[in-house]
Amino acid sequence: MSIIHLSAVGGQEPSAADLAGIESEWPLIAAELDLLDAQIACVNAGPYASVLDRRRVRRAERRVLVVRRELADCEAVEDGAA
Template sequence: MRNRSAYRYRVAQQRSASSFQEPLKGHPVKSEPTAEDLAQIDDEWPLIEAELDLLDVQLKMLDRTGPVDGLEVRRLRHARTAVIRETVALFVRRSSATRRAA
């Protein structure tokens, strides 16, 4: 009985490992991003950077042992404002590009 369960375990491991190695049918495997993907990343990068800054401020605030001081609150407000500003800028860039294309 013990050998049978070990065998089932090994077969299950092999099946799960092979399923990751086989690509999904109908979905081509892309090894590198296209030029269009890179252009979109470049366009979104200021927003990504602002979101990372906001996350950094939030993590620093959570890591503090004492009360949050005024400087930390200012940093948080500045980071939130930067995310909003970059979100609006991205929206404007994309909407103006859509209007130009039409």
């Protein structure tokens, strides 16, 4: 049994613009996945989380912020050029 209803998909493929949007946001998606991995490792370690575990979370948080800022800057440049 599939949880995806075929009527919702409608047999349509993503457009080139959709794929380009995903590709442009992929660095942010990857950074957020790294952050999630670091947070999960820290939660699983519980009270035994090391300094390195917490440092990994902080670095991942900073990376997400950097990538978000870069994407925002690119969007601002594109909006200004259009």
